[in-house]
Amino acid sequence: MDQTCKLCQSCLRINKNIDAISFCPSCDEFLCPSCTAAHRLNKITLTHAYNLVVPQLCESCKRGSLHNSTAAWCTECSEPLCMACADAHKRNKFTLQHEVNFSSTGYEVCWNKAQSPDCNEKLPQRSSWYKEMVHECTDVKNKIHELVEQTEHNNLNLKVQENEVVEAIAEVRQEIECTVLKLESELKGTLSSEINKCKGSYDTQKRELLDIQKSLDEFLQHLASVENYDFTNNKFGLRGNMIKELSTIKKDLRQLMLKCRNSISS
Numbered sequence: 156m157d158q159t160c161k162l163c164q165s166c167l168r169i170n171k172n173i174d175a176i177s178f179c180p181s182c183d184e185f186l187c188p189s190c191t192a193a194h195r196l197n198k199i200t201l202t203h204a205y206n207l208v209v210p211q212l213c214e215s216c217k218r219g220s221l222h223n224s225t226a227a228w229c230t231e232c233s234e235p236l237c238m239a240c241a242d243a244h245k246r247n248k249f250t251l252q253h254e255v256n257f258s259s260t261g262y263e264v265c266w267n268k269a270q271s272p273d274c275n276e277k278l279p280q281r282s283s284w285y286k287e288m289v290h291e292c293t294d295v296k297n298k299i300h301e302l303v304e305q306t307e308h309n310n311l312n313l314k315v316q317e318n319e320v321v322e323a324i325a326e327v328r329q330e331i332e333c334t335v336l337k338l339e340s341e342l343k344g345t346l347s348s349e350i351n352k353c354k355g356s357y358d359t360q361k362r363e364l365l366d367i368q369k370s371l372d373e374f375l376q377h378l379a380s381v382e383n384y385d386f387t388n389n390k391f392g393l394r395g396n397m398i399k400e401l402s403t404i405k406k407d408l409r410q411l412m413l414k415c416r417n418s419i420s421s
Contacts, residue, residue, distance in 0.1 A: 161208070163187035176228045176235075176256075177205040188228055188256035213237035215244075230254040356418050363411050370404050 164184045166173040175185035179194060181203040186194055194200045207225070214234040216223040227241035228234070231253040236244055244250050374397075381393065 161185070163190050165190040174230070174233045175208055178208045179203050179205055188230060188254070192256070213240050215240040228256050230256065353418075360411065360415055360418070363407075367404060367407050367411065370407075374400055374404060 161175050163171075163173040163175045163186050166187055173187040173189075176188055177186050177191045178184070179186060179200070182194075182200065185208065186205075191205060194203065194205075213221070213223045213225055213236050216237055223237035223239070225235035226238040227236045227244075229236055229241075229244060229250070232244075232250070236255065241255050244253060244255055377400075378397065381397075
């Protein structure tokens with residue numbers, strides 16, 4: 156294709172005359188800044204290479220007898236600009252509303268050995284400083300991408316670990332609840348057994364106390380029946396028998412009291 160044509164062929168299809176800034180050899184078409192940017196983002200054409208078809212030197216700098224390489228393109232002025240002039244262009248009150256497309260976002264500046272087979276003019280080579288800066292920026296971009304991926308990976312791992320901790324806590328809680336229920340059941344059983352044992356012991360002590368009381372009541376009745384008996388005349392041994400009987404009652408009472416104290420202390 157004749158590269159002297161300077162109009163975007165994509166825009167010509169919709170009857171717009173927009174100056175082209177790049178040429179796509181794969182599509183064999185000239186492209187304006189907007190179409191170049193869209194071309195680079197399109198899934199089918201994002202791998203295409205682009206040749207710069209605008210002058211290689213900044214027009215503003217050429218007016219001041221300077222020779223700075225093109226880094227941007229002003230659509231309204233239809234002029235290539237270096238980075239410094241593009242920055243000034245965006246701050247000047249007369250041109251701040253102009254659409255300025257930079258090579259990093261608007262189009263690809265492809266410094267090939269020549270623009271095309273039909274172009275005899277050799278393009279200037281990139282400076283070593285520019286190449287170093289591009290290489291350094293690429294490294295920084297790759298590192299940022301790696302860090303972002305690592306951060307996302309760490310977040311996923313953290314979420315997995317969080318779920319594992321929550322599940323472990325739930326398992327421990329369930330185990331504790333089961334252990335508590337088991338201990339409660341065992342304590343209730345032990346306590347119930349001890350209470351029943353104590354109840355049986357108290358019932359036995361009560362019966363023994365009632366038996367002692369009964370023996371004491373019978374002894375008092377017997378004592379009342381011999382109220383007028385002359386104990387000085389111990390012919391039948393009544394006095395000795397009654398003293399012996401009372402001693403037995405007192406002994407049984409002392410033994411029962413000792414048993415009650417031992418059961419309380421235990």
